[in-house]
Amino acid sequence: AQRVTQPEKLLSVFKGAPVELKCNYSYSGSPELFWYVQYSRQRLQLLLRHISRESIKGFTADLNKGETSFHLKKPFAQEEDSAMYYCALRYSWGKLQFGAGTQVVVTP
């Protein structure tokens, strides 16, 4: 069965420090992976998808099929990065399997 694991429930970092959110997946087919972010009192929104290979708001994520991982990284955390982050796997039409989420708190 498909599974997405985000091992950290909470990640507390200082402003300017690097941040890495871990995501591991289990899927026998060709994965399509995403990172979604939910800022306080806002709706869930797409941050990154692996097929686009772009950097959004300084975040990058690389799909490592060997390690079945899709970790999210940013070299210098900002206070506005404080949010809930979800890793998600799409494996069928309109069907996303979400991880449990990681709450990121950036302190000044």
Add this chain to the structure above:
Amino acid sequence: KAGVTQTPRYLIKTRGQQVTLSCSPISGHRSVSWYQQTPGQGLQFLFEYFSETQRNKGNFPGRFSGRQFSNSRSEMNVSTLELGDSALYLCASSFSGAAAEAFFGQGTRLTVV
């Protein structure tokens, strides 16, 4: 371009009642998916509709049902409500449900008492 709109935003129902939630997708989007979000189970997929047809279904009991209209608006119905159905219900729309980005609504907070 207007975002995904879900109504109502908040709902309080009694056990045993039924409830209908509504989702209006972004104009031009034909795929609508529904998710249940709870503190214990996180975000779980309920079902997905495309052009009025259910293409995918999650592991929820038959009390949870949905439909999609010709204008792509979707409704979700839960019958015989249980306390455990209390959750935030999210709707997401995309152009096709395949490689397209999914846009989420603000959600409907359902409380069953």
